[in-house]
Amino acid sequence: MKFGGTSMAGTERIRRVAGLVRAQAAGKGGVRNQVAVVVSAMAGETDRLVGFCREANPLHDAAEYDVVVSSGEQVTSGLLALTLQSLGERARSWLGWQLPIRTIEAHSKARVETIDAPGMLEALNQGEIAVIPGFQGVSHRERITTMGRGGSDTSAVAIAAAVGADRCDIYTDVDGVYTTDPRIVAKARKLKAVTYEEMLELASVGAKVLQSRAVGLARKAGVRLQVLSSFVDESANASADDLLGTLIVSEDEMDEMVEKGLMERQLVTGIAHDKTEAKVILTRVPDKPGAVAHIFEPLADASINVDMIIQNVGRDKGETDVTFTVPQADLARAQALLEDRRDMIGFNRIITDSQIAKISVVGVGMKSHAGVASTMFRSLSDRGINIQAISTSEIKVSVMIDEDETELAVRVLHTAYGLDSSE
Amino acid sequence: MKFGGTSMAGTERIRRVAGLVRAQAAGKGGVRNQVAVVVSAMAGETDRLVGFCREANPLHDAAEYDVVVSSGEQVTSGLLALTLQSLGERARSWLGWQLPIRTIEAHSKARVETIDAPGMLEALNQGEIAVIPGFQGVSHRERITTMGRGGSDTSAVAIAAAVGADRCDIYTDVDGVYTTDPRIVAKARKLKAVTYEEMLELASVGAKVLQSRAVGLARKAGVRLQVLSSFVDESANASADDLLGTLIVSEDEMDEMVEKGLMERQLVTGIAHDKTEAKVILTRVPDKPGAVAHIFEPLADASINVDMIIQNVGRDKGETDVTFTVPQADLARAQALLEDRRDMIGFNRIITDSQIAKISVVGVGMKSHAGVASTMFRSLSDRGINIQAISTSEIKVSVMIDEDETELAVRVLHTAYGLDSSE
Numbered sequence: 001m002k003f004g005g006t007s008m009a010g011t012e013r014i015r016r017v018a019g020l021v022r023a024q025a026a027g028k029g030g031v032r033n034q035v036a037v038v039v040s041a042m043a044g045e046t047d048r049l050v051g052f053c054r055e056a057n058p059l060h061d062a063a064e065y066d067v068v069v070s071s072g073e074q075v076t077s078g079l080l081a082l083t084l085q086s087l088g089e090r091a092r093s094w095l096g097w098q099l100p101i102r103t104i105e106a107h108s109k110a111r112v113e114t115i116d117a118p119g120m121l122e123a124l125n126q127g128e129i130a131v132i133p134g135f136q137g138v139s140h141r142e143r144i145t146t147m148g149r150g151g152s153d154t155s156a157v158a159i160a161a162a163v164g165a166d167r168c169d170i171y172t173d174v175d176g177v178y179t180t181d182p183r184i185v186a187k188a189r190k191l192k193a194v195t196y197e198e199m200l201e202l203a204s205v206g207a208k209v210l211q212s213r214a215v216g217l218a219r220k221a222g223v224r225l226q227v228l229s230s231f232v233d234e235s236a237n238a239s240a241d242d243l244l245g246t247l248i249v250s251e252d253e254m255d256e257m258v259e260k261g262l263m264e265r266q267l268v269t270g271i272a273h274d275k276t277e278a279k280v281i282l283t284r285v286p287d288k289p290g291a292v293a294h295i296f297e298p299l300a301d302a303s304i305n306v307d308m309i310i311q312n313v314g315r316d317k318g319e320t321d322v323t324f325t326v327p328q329a330d331l332a333r334a335q336a337l338l339e340d341r342r343d344m345i346g347f348n349r350i351i352t353d354s355q356i357a358k359i360s361v362v363g364v365g366m367k368s369h370a371g372v373a374s375t376m377f378r379s380l381s382d383r384g385i386n387i388q389a390i391s392t393s394e395i396k397v398s399v400m401i402d403e404d405e406t407e408l409a410v411r412v413l414h415t416a417y418g419l420d421s422s423e
Numbered sequence: 424m425k426f427g428g429t430s431m432a433g434t435e436r437i438r439r440v441a442g443l444v445r446a447q448a449a450g451k452g453g454v455r456n457q458v459a460v461v462v463s464a465m466a467g468e469t470d471r472l473v474g475f476c477r478e479a480n481p482l483h484d485a486a487e488y489d490v491v492v493s494s495g496e497q498v499t500s501g502l503l504a505l506t507l508q509s510l511g512e513r514a515r516s517w518l519g520w521q522l523p524i525r526t527i528e529a530h531s532k533a534r535v536e537t538i539d540a541p542g543m544l545e546a547l548n549q550g551e552i553a554v555i556p557g558f559q560g561v562s563h564r565e566r567i568t569t570m571g572r573g574g575s576d577t578s579a580v581a582i583a584a585a586v587g588a589d590r591c592d593i594y595t596d597v598d599g600v601y602t603t604d605p606r607i608v609a610k611a612r613k614l615k616a617v618t619y620e621e622m623l624e625l626a627s628v629g630a631k632v633l634q635s636r637a638v639g640l641a642r643k644a645g646v647r648l649q650v651l652s653s654f655v656d657e658s659a660n661a662s663a664d665d666l667l668g669t670l671i672v673s674e675d676e677m678d679e680m681v682e683k684g685l686m687e688r689q690l691v692t693g694i695a696h697d698k699t700e701a702k703v704i705l706t707r708v709p710d711k712p713g714a715v716a717h718i719f720e721p722l723a724d725a726s727i728n729v730d731m732i733i734q735n736v737g738r739d740k741g742e743t744d745v746t747f748t749v750p751q752a753d754l755a756r757a758q759a760l761l762e763d764r765r766d767m768i769g770f771n772r773i774i775t776d777s778q779i780a781k782i783s784v785v786g787v788g789m790k791s792h793a794g795v796a797s798t799m800f801r802s803l804s805d806r807g808i809n810i811q812a813i814s815t816s817e818i819k820v821s822v823m824i825d826e827d828e829t830e831l832a833v834r835v836l837h838t839a840y841g842l843d844s845s846e
Contacts (some may be wrong), residue, residue, distance in 0.1 A: 011478035049498065055434035056502045057509035064508070067501035067516050071494035075472065078490035079479045085487070086480035093490050097520065098565060142521060 002156035005043035007230040038156040041072025062107030073133030096136035103137035110145035115162035153214035161221035175229035176246035268363035284348035425579035428466035430653040461579040464495025485530030496556030519559035526560035533568035538585035576637035584644035598652035599669035691786035707771035
């Protein structure tokens, strides 16, 4: 079980979390479950600690930064262990260096290498609940490392893999993964299950429920995830062993669930939107070998993530317009890099536009089904929404449109693919 | 160098501390000093963390309590290392488990067993400043331990002993040890040096500058202490290697200082007062063998510290009044314990009085000098101050008086022993 910062914000909320953990440990029909819990720092605490580090040294040493910021999770793991004890459970905290969770040396952006937890496994076998601070590990030099903001999800998956957990439940402030953003479409439905691949596509286009790294690691390690809310009705505690949120599983398990009649096969699983990209057009680029490489190599070297790319043959022969998207946050940097290489690339003008949105339909069902993309294009054009660019993957079709039309496009597509709830 | 919570309260103050550390490391005449720094948590932080633990579990598990409360010093040690780096110094934090500082298993009241710090010694030799969170260690079971409130002074002394430091400087919010409380006597003088024994007597009777345990450990390990303020004038930084506070040393070193003319030999070093005790009188206790044991054994078993004891033979033969003092905080508990044993002890009444004070004159000089006590009694009686009880040790004479007369008594004695400053 993994609980985020909002769930751990203060001793009152930690008591609620302890209740959920206790219910999970109690199991069903007299058979107890073994439970390891991964916790974030209290909401706001990591920001406070990061603020101290910035004040102390704007160019901070990442190793000392990790010493400071890892303390937030240390506090909540001790407090949750204490609270579980007050409910009569046996519990103890296991810090990153105590398990240990070995990571690479990269401070403040570490990745888990190995988790050797003989002591914790022994304690779990004896019925003790393990509480583990998320986000932290220990390097081979015996120094505290952290995994970057949001790294607690990744810790939880890595620990679930290491202990061979049946499931890794990620408690957040939403109660599952929806067919689309419920703030835009009131008839959005909570999904019973999605595949890892669908979840990655949904996350990468703006449905930020889980860290993509955590989902990727879960897929690789075969860890079954569940996303659910720690703020559900108290009465739900009674059936804590039931599945209340959204499962994230392999395609094989999804197929099994469909065969057993546990859920219906969907062509499209969800509609995602993303307003964080910006469009860049380079006009009149010479249409010769290597020209495109001159554009994208420097961006890649600067770790600027280029997404959609379109080449339009221009009016003059031997020239072409190149359009692509980059994150808005990187737009100024990208522009400067390209201006520096104007002569080498040989373009005429740079036109940029931040007022764009990317709308994606995602579904593992489209692998075996044609016509998904054409439904998308027709539905949007029927409502007069202009498509500026298109990109596709095996389980996703994305279009670039004007940002103002985001909500309309999402609603139109949600209905077109039959995702609206009947309630 | 050891800095308390007031000195570490916020990044501004930590910057000031870093300046003092840097000046100390710079040394004199081109010869650098090797510096290890022990830090407390930011003022108020430990209280906040203790509050969380109490809310989580009033009967908290001391091992998890230690996980939570030790985080305060972890934060300040990382921040001081970062701040020193921002000033161009090489510095790193060494947590209790990293050095390691091995302690006994007693969580929340641990004592240092051994400090094995090959890594830190190597780093010190290479000119790196070591920053160590006070108050914390690690048990043989590899769990975090803490040493009880105020334990950072003890950590600092233990670390100074382990690295063979030339001196252990304890920075506090006072700039040294005074001949008496300067709030009572404006002419109180700061002492250049006191012996460990004098410091222990002064601390035990209310001059709370240092934890007694820290002073005791320093005496045992032969660590030279200095008490000084981190809030001195900035210009004083220039001569950080000079002695600015009060040295606490062995009697031998004190003798040497006197021989070298660095300070004058004093008969009495200081006047201390203590208003935290209460007086208990048991009337008409049978004057037979074992009666006194019946009184004091249960108090000792309950860890109630009995200080002055006087037996007055009563008016009736075979009976006696027994008077003694206990800390006011333990008075109710002591009274209940004695009432429970009324029949066994056989006393008539319990009379208690919290309105008393203990005034002590302390000085290693009185070992070789008679007349110190008689000066005390005469000076007080000349001013009409009634002495209710007397106790003495080799370097101390204490009297119990009415609490209202505390300030008068301290002033009278300060003058009588020639301690008033001439400025």
